[in-house]
Amino acid sequence: MLFTRFKSEIEALGTNTLTSIDNRLDLVEEVSALWAAAAVNNLDIVKLLIERGNANINHLIKTHSTALRAAYFQNNLEMVRYLVEHGANPHQSKKGNYTNLMLSACRQYPSMVDYLVNKVKCDNNAQDENGQTALYHAVRSGSVEITKFLLEHVAMNIRDNKRKVTPLMRAALFGEISLVDTFKYYCTDLEWTEAKELLAASFSGCVSQSFVLLQDRRECETPEQLNQLICPNKKDALRIESLLIHQRIIDHDHSDYHDVIHHYGARLANEHKYHECFRCWFYEFDLKIKYNMIFQSDFLNHFIFLFAKMKFNNKLTIPIEDLLQMFKITNHVLMSDYYRENFDANLIILLHLITIVGRIIHSEYLDEKQELSLNNYRDFYNSIASITSHQYRTIETGSSLLHLCTNASTESISFLNDYPCWITTRLLIGCGANVNVFDSDGNTPSHNLVKNIPMTNVLKKINLLYNADAHLDYINNKGQTPLQSMPLLHIKIIEHLKKNMDVIRLKCCCAKLIRQQKFSYENIFSTALVGFIR
Structure with a gap:
C-alpha cells in the first residue's frame, strides 16, 4: 500500500x-x-x-x-x-x-x-x-x-x-x-611451548605475596628445579615461578599481566591480607606509570575502600608509607590529562583519603588514632598542603576540596563519616585551604555548610570556618550571604551567624552594596579590589 x-x-x-x-x-x-x-x-x-x-x-x-x-x-x-x-x-x-x-x-x-x-x-x-x-x-x-x-x-x-x-x-x-x-599442529614449536607454559601459569594463582623476592629469583631451568616447587609448603614459590613466566612471555607492559596482579591483590584483600594487597597494587600502579598505561576509574577507589575498612571496621593500623604513597598517586592522576574524564570522581577519592588521615590525626576516638612521629605529621601536612596549593576544582561545579567536605550532598563511602565533616575541614584549613574560595555559583564553603545542613556539630563547623577568617558576608551569584541562603527553620544557627556578623568591616559593607546593586566595577578598580568585591 x-x-x-x-x-x-x-x-x-x-x-x-x-x-x-x-x-x-x-x-x-x-x-x-x-x-x-x-x-x-x-x-x-x-x-x-x-x-x-x-x-x-x-x-x-x-x-x-x-x-x-x-x-x-x-x-x-x-x-x-x-x-x-x-x-x-x-x-x-x-x-x-x-x-x-x-x-x-x-x-x-x-x-x-x-x-x-x-x-x-x-x-x-x-x-x-x-x-x-x-x-x-x-x-x-x-x-x-x-x-x-x-x-x-x-x-x-x-x-x-x-x-x-x-x-x-x-x-x-x-x-x-x-x-x-x-x-x-598449526604453530611453531616455540609458540606451542610458550602456550603450554602460559596455560600452566594461568591455573597457579600467579602472583607472590612478596614482590621483593622477584629481584632474587630466576626461572627454573631444569625439570628437577621445577619439581622442587611442586609441594604444599611452596605455593608462594610456585606463584613466583608463574609470574616470571608471564613476565617473560607477555612482558611487563601487557594488560593481561597487570590483570593477573590486580586480581591476586583483590584475593589477598578478601583474605584480610591488606598489607600484601597494597604491595601488589602499588607494584601494578608503578608498572602502568612506567609504560604509560591507563588504569580503570575504580582502581583508586579500591585503595580508599580498603584503607577505610582496615582502619575503621577491622581496627587495624594503616602503614603511614601506604597513605603517603596514595597521596602521590592521586596527585599524579589529578594532574594528568589522561584522566580528565574522571577528574571529579578522582577528586572525591582524594577527599576520602584526606578524611581517613584526618580521623587518624584528630579523631575523638582512641581506637581510630594512630601513634605518629613528628616526621609523620610533617609528611602528612606537606602532602596535603602541596595538594591544596594546586587549588583543584571539580569540572562540573567548580567546587574546591573545602567546598566538597562542607557539602551535605558529597558522597561518602562505607566506614567513613558523612559530609560535612569537621575533621576534614579542620585538616584542610590547617594545610592552607582557602576558606573564602568561590565555586561556579559564587558559593563559599560557608554557603555550602548552611544549606540543607544536618544539625550535628553545625556550630562547631561554622566556628571552624569563621575562626579561619571566613567572610560570612560574602554573597553568591544570587546576591545571598550564607545567612540569607539557609532555611529559616534553623533559628539557633541563624542567631549564631548574626552574632558573628555583628562586627563587620566598612570595606565589606561597600563591596556587598556594590554587588547587591549590581554596580559596574570591573573596569574601574584595580585587579586586587575587583577580586575582593567579587
Missing part, C-alpha cells in the same frame, strides 16, 4: 534501537528500511523492498554496516545468499575494518563461516583496527569448531596490537585447554 498508493520514499533514513552483539540496546543511525528489515530477520520484507522498491542493497548506515551484515548477524544463510545474488557486496566491512567473517566467528556461526571462506573467498587473515583477526575472534568466543576450521583454512596465529597476544596466547591466558590443543 505504501508503495502503490503513497509513493513512500524507499531510501528515507531513520534511527532505530536494536539489541547489539553483547545484548545492550544501541542506537543505530542512518538506517534504511532495507537494513531495518534485515536486522529484524524478515526475508519477505527484504525481498519486497528490493523487487518492488528497487532499494539500494549496499546502503551504508553510520557505522558502515549493510543489510547483508545484518543478515550475517541474524545467522540467516538464505537471506545472505539472496542479497549476494542481487548484488550485495560480501567484502564490505564495518568501521574499524570489522569484517563479516569476524562477526560470524564471534557469533559462533559455523555454517556462515564456511560460506564466507569457501564461497565468498574472504581473507582469513584480515585484521581489524586492533590487529585482531577472525581467528582471534573465534578464540575469544570460545568456539573450538570455528577455531579448528579457520586453522585448517590457513588462518595465521598473528599477534594483535591491542592486547599484544596471539589467538593461541589468549586461549592459554584464559585457561582454555581445548582451544589451546586445537593449535598443536
Whole structure:
C-alpha cells in the first residue's frame, strides 16, 4: 500500500534501537528500511523492498554496516545468499575494518563461516583496527569448531596490537585447554611451548605475596628445579615461578599481566591480607606509570575502600608509607590529562583519603588514632598542603576540596563519616585551604555548610570556618550571604551567624552594596579590589 498508493520514499533514513552483539540496546543511525528489515530477520520484507522498491542493497548506515551484515548477524544463510545474488557486496566491512567473517566467528556461526571462506573467498587473515583477526575472534568466543576450521583454512596465529597476544596466547591466558590443543599442529614449536607454559601459569594463582623476592629469583631451568616447587609448603614459590613466566612471555607492559596482579591483590584483600594487597597494587600502579598505561576509574577507589575498612571496621593500623604513597598517586592522576574524564570522581577519592588521615590525626576516638612521629605529621601536612596549593576544582561545579567536605550532598563511602565533616575541614584549613574560595555559583564553603545542613556539630563547623577568617558576608551569584541562603527553620544557627556578623568591616559593607546593586566595577578598580568585591 505504501508503495502503490503513497509513493513512500524507499531510501528515507531513520534511527532505530536494536539489541547489539553483547545484548545492550544501541542506537543505530542512518538506517534504511532495507537494513531495518534485515536486522529484524524478515526475508519477505527484504525481498519486497528490493523487487518492488528497487532499494539500494549496499546502503551504508553510520557505522558502515549493510543489510547483508545484518543478515550475517541474524545467522540467516538464505537471506545472505539472496542479497549476494542481487548484488550485495560480501567484502564490505564495518568501521574499524570489522569484517563479516569476524562477526560470524564471534557469533559462533559455523555454517556462515564456511560460506564466507569457501564461497565468498574472504581473507582469513584480515585484521581489524586492533590487529585482531577472525581467528582471534573465534578464540575469544570460545568456539573450538570455528577455531579448528579457520586453522585448517590457513588462518595465521598473528599477534594483535591491542592486547599484544596471539589467538593461541589468549586461549592459554584464559585457561582454555581445548582451544589451546586445537593449535598443536598449526604453530611453531616455540609458540606451542610458550602456550603450554602460559596455560600452566594461568591455573597457579600467579602472583607472590612478596614482590621483593622477584629481584632474587630466576626461572627454573631444569625439570628437577621445577619439581622442587611442586609441594604444599611452596605455593608462594610456585606463584613466583608463574609470574616470571608471564613476565617473560607477555612482558611487563601487557594488560593481561597487570590483570593477573590486580586480581591476586583483590584475593589477598578478601583474605584480610591488606598489607600484601597494597604491595601488589602499588607494584601494578608503578608498572602502568612506567609504560604509560591507563588504569580503570575504580582502581583508586579500591585503595580508599580498603584503607577505610582496615582502619575503621577491622581496627587495624594503616602503614603511614601506604597513605603517603596514595597521596602521590592521586596527585599524579589529578594532574594528568589522561584522566580528565574522571577528574571529579578522582577528586572525591582524594577527599576520602584526606578524611581517613584526618580521623587518624584528630579523631575523638582512641581506637581510630594512630601513634605518629613528628616526621609523620610533617609528611602528612606537606602532602596535603602541596595538594591544596594546586587549588583543584571539580569540572562540573567548580567546587574546591573545602567546598566538597562542607557539602551535605558529597558522597561518602562505607566506614567513613558523612559530609560535612569537621575533621576534614579542620585538616584542610590547617594545610592552607582557602576558606573564602568561590565555586561556579559564587558559593563559599560557608554557603555550602548552611544549606540543607544536618544539625550535628553545625556550630562547631561554622566556628571552624569563621575562626579561619571566613567572610560570612560574602554573597553568591544570587546576591545571598550564607545567612540569607539557609532555611529559616534553623533559628539557633541563624542567631549564631548574626552574632558573628555583628562586627563587620566598612570595606565589606561597600563591596556587598556594590554587588547587591549590581554596580559596574570591573573596569574601574584595580585587579586586587575587583577580586575582593567579587
